[in-house]
Amino acid sequence: MRKIIKKNYQIILGIMIGVALASGGVYAATTVMGSNISYSNTNSGLSSTDVQGAIDELYEKVGNKFVKAYVYNESGANKCITGLEDTCKRTTCYKTKIANSCKAGTIIFYRVNDLRIEPFHVIFDHGNTITLQSQKTIAYSSWGGPSNTSGPNHILSISSTGSLEEITKDWTNVNDQTYTLGTTSFSGKGAYTGCNENLNCTTNIFTSKNIISKARIITVQEAVSLGCTANINSCPLYLRPPARGYYYWTMNASISVSSRAFFLVYDGNIISDYAGESISNKFDVRAVVDISK
Helix, strand or coil: CCHHHHHHHHHHHHEEEEEHHHCCCCCCCCCCCCCHEEECCCCCCCCEEEEEHHHHHHHHHHHHCCEEECCCCCCCCCCCCCCCCCCCCEEHHCCHHHHCCCCCCCCEEEECCCCCEEEEEEECCCCCCEEEEEEEEEEEEECCCCCCCHCHHHHCCCCCCCCCHHHCCCCCCCEEEEEEECCCCCHHHCCCCCCCCCCCCCCCCCCCCEECCCCCCHHHHHHHCCCCCCCCCCCCCCCCCCCCCCEEEEEEEEECCCEEEEEEEEEEEEEEECCCCCCCCEEEEECEEEEEC
């Protein structure tokens, strides 16, 4: 599919350049700027009215994995939490291969494959790669079962209907992630899979063999490093579920109760014990992916 789109893009681009040359009367010693050549957008549906703008717009539509990005801001005159606010400011931080160029929270609308664009928040910028978390719910799943010693197998495994591995297997523009639960320190924030109610993660409740997948879920250690605690209103808004009554899972299990794992709640904190909820309950799942700049 990508080859077809690129081929069509090249054909259209060639036609537009040909039109520009023919209409602009370009000679060997003369350069006519595409921005100075008018373009009729009546039939194409593009918003641009000059050739250069139309070419750039066409590239953004079909050739660029980074569709658009915005500076995250929770308050003030330029408030921008979802990327849909009128006050959002565009950014091209993803073009800079220096760590932390894209600050945590940065909103990126990314083309995960040729047919699908997903909104994400940056959680870590490593320089050449970025770790993103989906802004929206990707799946709705129980964590695992019957005991948390088996890990979040319902969320991660291909054998579970609606699992992340199944849902994201055609996300061709995200990097494969290879990790071992209980050994891999995601984003350098800690490898242990078990945590206590103070969010100290010092024990492995579960481990696994090597996993290769397109997506995973956030760990408690990562969420803590981004500001979350067990206290209400501690998490930044981009890490919170959209409304009260919504929760989404993390990778980590409870040390104290074998039927529980940790999740993020709308109140802005991480918790494992909420009204008796357990790993058999179905909560939201947000995908964490790695992409290349």
